[in-house]
Amino acid sequence: MKCFVIVLILLCGQSLAQQTTFSYGQGEEGQHLLGYDFGATDTTETSQQHQVVLRFSGPLGTRISQIHGNVYPSWTFVERPSALQHEFYFSVGNNNATFMWADMYVFGFPPNP
Incomplete structure (x- = not known):
């Protein structure tokens, strides 16, 4: 049983080691989690x-300040827009x-009422 637990821990560690994290923009004080998206093949x-497309669309006036995400395994190609709008x-x-x-995960500021 001990061997099984050790193998499971090693497999989980290997999985996390192959995960790639990305971030665009910069966090700002007072920002909110506006939404998230998940995709898999x-x-x-x-x-x-294999290709995964993630999307977020907020109402006009929404200002995105930061995008944070994870990809497993790492990517060999990526496409994204250059501007962080709504x-x-x-x-x-x-x-x-x-x-x-x-x-x-999309962070930013909702539109003013």
């Missing part, structure tokens, strides 16, 4: 190209993977 038996999308992919997932 189906598992394939052989390594193939909408944001993030496309990430890997050309040699059997599975891929990504999540994104």
